[in-house]
Amino acid sequence: MSDGRGAGPLQRLIEELKRLPGIGARSAERIAFHVLKSPREEAIGLAQAIRDIKDNIRPCARCFNLAEGELCHICADPRRDAGLVVVVEQPKDLISLEATGLITGVYHVLMGAVSPLDGVRPQDLTIAALRDRVAKGDVREIVLATNPNLEGDATALHLMEALEGTAVKVTRLARGLAPGAQIEYANRHMLEEAFRGRHAL
Amino acid sequence: MSFVIDVGIVLRLSDYSETSQIVTLLTRGHGVARLLAKGTRRTTKDRFMPGLDLLELGETRFKLARPDAGLGTLAEWKQQSAYPRIRSDLARVYAATYATEATLATTTEHDPHPALFDALAALLQTLDIAGEPLTPDGVTIELVRFVSELLREVGFMPTMRACVVCGKPRTAIANARFSSSRGGLLCVACAAETPESRPAPEAVARGGRVGEAPAAWLEILDYHLTRVIGRPLRASRQMLRFAGAADKM
Numbered sequence: 504m505s506d507g508r509g510a511g512p513l514q515r516l517i518e519e520l521k522r523l524p525g526i527g528a529r530s531a532e533r534i535a536f537h538v539l540k541s542p543r544e545e546a547i548g549l550a551q552a553i554r555d556i557k558d559n560i561r562p563c564a565r566c567f568n569l570a571e572g573e574l575c576h577i578c579a580d581p582r583r584d585a586g587l588v589v590v591v592e593q594p595k596d597l598i599s600l601e602a603t604g605l606i607t608g609v610y611h612v613l614m615g616a617v618s619p620l621d622g623v624r625p626q627d628l629t630i631a632a633l634r635d636r637v638a639k640g641d642v643r644e645i646v647l648a649t650n651p652n653l654e655g656d657a658t659a660l661h662l663m664e665a666l667e668g669t670a671v672k673v674t675r676l677a678r679g680l681a682p683g684a685q686i687e688y689a690n691r692h693m694l695e696e697a698f699r700g701r702h703a704l
Numbered sequence: 705m706s707f708v709i710d711v712g713i714v715l716r717l718s719d720y721s722e723t724s725q726i727v728t729l730l731t732r733g734h735g736v737a738r739l740l741a742k743g744t745r746r747t748t749k750d751r752f753m754p755g756l757d758l759l760e761l762g763e764t765r766f767k768l769a770r771p772d773a774g775l776g777t778l779a780e781w782k783q784q785s786a787y788p789r790i791r792s793d794l795a796r797v798y799a800a801t802y803a804t805e806a807t808l809a810t811t812t813e814h815d816p817h818p819a820l821f822d823a824l825a826a827l828l829q830t831l832d833i834a835g836e837p838l839t840p841d842g843v844t845i846e847l848v849r850f851v852s853e854l855l856r857e858v859g860f861m862p863t864m865r866a867c868v869v870c871g872k873p874r875t876a877i878a879n880a881r882f883s884s885s886r887g888g889l890l891c892v893a894c895a896a897e898t899p900e901s902r903p904a905p906e907a908v909a910r911g912g913r914v915g916e917a918p919a920a921w922l923e924i925l926d927y928h929l930t931r932v933i934g935r936p937l938r939a940s941r942q943m944l945r946f947a948g949a950a951d952k953m
Binding site for chain 1: 721
């Protein structure tokens with residue numbers, strides 16, 4: 504029996520939307536009907552934006568960030584300090600760090616983290632490309648901004664191993680208590696790391 | 705099913721949505737439990753502060769799924785230890801990961817093994833010891849002890865004292881072989897009638913203790929585990945490399 508939506512373009516859009524993360528059947532229907540009711544130029548604009556992202560976005564040839572040309576906008580910016588390289592697991596982490604406005608350097612995106620349980624090995628990441636960047640000699644400091652979890656820590660250890668013997672200074676983001684947290688509810692690990700990472704005022 | 709309170713170790717974590725995760729715990733009293741942990745990634749959820757991570761030990765409150773259903777529900781997680789020193793050394797990371805992966809591959813849900821839980825917690829505790837760092841051999845020895853305990857618990861521990869077919873004592877066997885399908889050491893004559901066998905490492909065949917030849921013991925147990933599970937563990941190759949064992953698989 505027909506449910507009133509038919510099997511045509513509307514149903515096809517619903518099916519495509521359902522494949523997106525966090526979008527269930529009801530949400531997919533709601534978005535599809537919104538697109539159907541919205542002005543033509545708005546809907547075509549959305550379709551064009553999706554097409555553009557697939558046609559024009561590629562990994563930056565230097566840092567593997569998302570880029571529209573050969574280099575991403577950060578690597579192409581001459582005001583950036585190319586001697587300071589912040590290493591992140593994925594482009595989303597880079598966006599979060601950029602939002603702080605504190606990073607004057609450039610980035611290197613690993614495109615993942617070492618995960619022995621999922622079979623992700625160091626050679627599956629862009630560690631060799633990072634070594635090549637360091638070997639060129641203009642990198643002064645590498646800041647490891649991998650996640651503070653087991654996989655991020657394992658990735659950081661592999662990076663340390665890969666950078667052994669180079670003259671570059673390697674640092675890691677501080678860890679410990681998050682702003683808004685209360686010491687009473689913090690666990691031992693958080694407190695240990697916060698205490699170890701204390702700094703002079 | 706009602707909520708239960710237990711202690712658990714996080715064996716596996718995977719994303720379920722932007723803020724929720726599926727967590728697989730080895731609990732002491734309820735065995736392996738696959739649970740939906742809603743909102744673990746929201747910083748405001750103090751029920752899970754500070755989030756969940758692999759290889760953590762914690763107190764937990766959860767509801768098990770029915771045996772025929774999918775996921776249970778994790779209601780609370782209070783971390784007791786994150787074993788921070790394991791995370792500062794790759795050999796320890798791979799040993800701990802190997803242990804959790806082997807546990808996951810050989811156990812099933814709703815099948816409690818308190819002794820196995822205790823063995824895994826003891827391994828993580830030992831790998832986390834500060835002050836006197838474990839040598840690479842020390843890490844391998846601890847892992848071999850755990851894998852032996854795991855195999856004993858799940859009923860797959862191979863026999864190493866005598867030929868598993870004819871009973872000839874190990875000391876009387878020259879050029880001993882090992883067969884996973886037969887479940888242990890074989891003399892040459894019995895090995896000839898067994899389709900699957902490989903040479904037993906000399907140190908293992910002559911009855912050397914784990915402490916004398918940890919890499920050889922790990923190599924043979926890894927071979928056995930690979931055949932019991934039907935595939936190599938993902939952490940296997942790296943762990944054997946750290947242990948200094950020849951990868952003959």
